[in-house]
Amino acid sequence: MSVDLTAARTLSLADHTVRELNAALHAPDAERWEVLDPGGRHAIAAGLDAEISVEVAGHVGYYCAGMNQRASVHIRGNCGVGIAENMMSGKVVVDGDASQAAGATAHGGLLVIEGNAAARCGISLKGAEIVVGGSIGHMSAFMAQSGTIAVCGDAGEALGDSIYEARVYVRGEVASLGADCVAKELLEEHRLQLGELLERAGHGDLDPGEFRRYGSARRLYNFDVDDAGEY
Amino acid sequence: MSDSNGTPRPGWRDGLRESATFDRATLHEIRRAAREGIYDIRGGGAKRRVPNFDDLLLLGASVSRYPIEGYRERCDTDVVLGTRFAKRPLKLDIPITIAGMSFGALSGPAKEALGRGATAMGTSTTTGDGGMTPEEREHSKTLVYQLLPSRYGMNPDDLRRADAIEVVIGQGAKPGGGGMLLGQKISERVAEMRDLPAGIDQRSACRHPDWTGPDDLEIKIEELREITDWEKPIFVKVGATRPYYDVALAVKSGADVVVLDGMQGGTAATQEVFIEHVGIPTLAAIPPAVQALVELGMHRKVQLVVSGGIRSGADVAKALALGADAVSIGVAALVAIGDNAPELGREYEAIGSAAGFYDDWHEGRDPAGILTQDDELAARLDPELGGRRLANYLRTLVQETQTLARACGKSRVQNLEPEDLVALTVEAAAMARVPLAGTDWIPGTEAR
């Protein structure tokens, strides 16, 4: 089915089911979509795989934009657990706050949360970029493998526990670092990467030099008896 | 002093007596722990004896029950999995599937052999921790794609390419534990599929990253259905611990199929203490699982697939008689395609083991080319031959199952029922909830 680049569709979840919405979005006949009355429903705009843009006028439940590919999804409200979980590509923007596990295991694409994100933001991240305008909760970036998380506010306890090669930048305070996560020097390379990411996320006004960088000490990569207590 | 087969061992003298408490394996383990300072890791399932299907017998026909004529009268073996919600349920010719085993643990040729054998017999294979490889998709007509806590390689394209989705909550070998793949097996290809640096020890998460508890699971399943347009059956796999509750919660969460893996179930690598001491035997797990399904009015509507220590058609028949719709095999399939083969005895000895005993699968040096990521070793396994051997083995299991079902007068293997079974031991009678042979006593319930 070809996508009409000029067409726009509006669909209200007061009149349609999530199934009807997603079925339409999985075989889109228009480029721009507006979803009204989301009412906190789950799995809204999950599994998209097309260069379309979807604007959701209100709060969404769990797994909104789950496994997103290519699409651009904008939530004009707050979101429940697992926003953009396992995203592969595309962009997801949340105007409000996000619940737990935002961007969990995401492989690619950009997730922007303007407000705060709760616990486990970027858990097991696998390559995507996450920018949070506010603060993030505890155990964020747990086992994060690759990709970048930039936090303009503070980070909760046990940041980056058991982190692999993901990069974490925090502008404010970090309550505590998790096992094998350490503060690292912000080199020019990181300043450039972060500046460019903030720019794309609409936070270009912030100075990347104000952020601190965190990552893996790589001490737990291969088992060593003397580190056993850390596991 | 003699080993368990009664063979005297070197150093034996009259008067030496081995301790039942501190036997040789125990002494060896104490010394190993003192040397290395880390728990023992190995593959396979529990080695200790636990009550199992050998403790049950089928009754066969008698004056009041008449049998089905072997080779003449039909005894159907097909099964449909995922009839509850999925638009495209799996239609399998035989009630024996190949369990999830990861690429990473297994070599590429081993995965291909499993796909070829299963496809030849009209049954399914399953991916594992580490994602779907193109080879296994190509060689498996019916492929179940696992969604594990690690989410290695998880992507929506493979989700849509799969024929069913299996949400893995636990495994019988290690309920409550995550996966483990040590540095030796994290080759470049495995590392890339998992987004990890090559050569590091990798411990997969034991909890899903984006949901906890049955209420969340229900929403997660709904998301998976939405992503795949409600086409694919959704399996939920649990390790056998509290099967009555876990099966009920899986059904409540919207599963099409429940996979129940007993404590004897194999694993690629985990702590020995986990394998031997956590979970309940397959035999003990089936009756409470079936009870939960019956009470919910879902027996045969949500299909039950049972795994953990299935070796023969007798095991298959007994699992079906207890109420399973199908069974799944792991270790037996690996043995069928050539693992631990006696012909490789010298080579197993060269790596400090012996054919039939090799279980250091995490080290990745399997001379059979099955549990390895070493290209040279992997190239030793001929996937076509392995596939033929697996098909032969499955064919034999099916014939044996049919033989027993016909003897019990069943024209369909799933028509086997608890009434066809008795137990040899009091323990097995209590666990399987069938009478002790020659009595009408089912320990733990009133006499029937």
Ligand SMILES: Cc1cc2nc3c(=O)[nH]c(=O)nc-3n(C[C@H](O)[C@H](O)[C@H](O)COP(=O)(O)O)c2cc1C
């Ligand atoms: C080598 C190997 C790798 C395995 N990998 C996985 C896996 O990735 N995911 C999973 O759910 N179970 C895994 N299992 C467990 C099997 O799916 C299955 O539950 C078990 O093997 C059944 O018991 P059996 O081996 O006695 O037949 C693995 C088992 C083996 C032997």
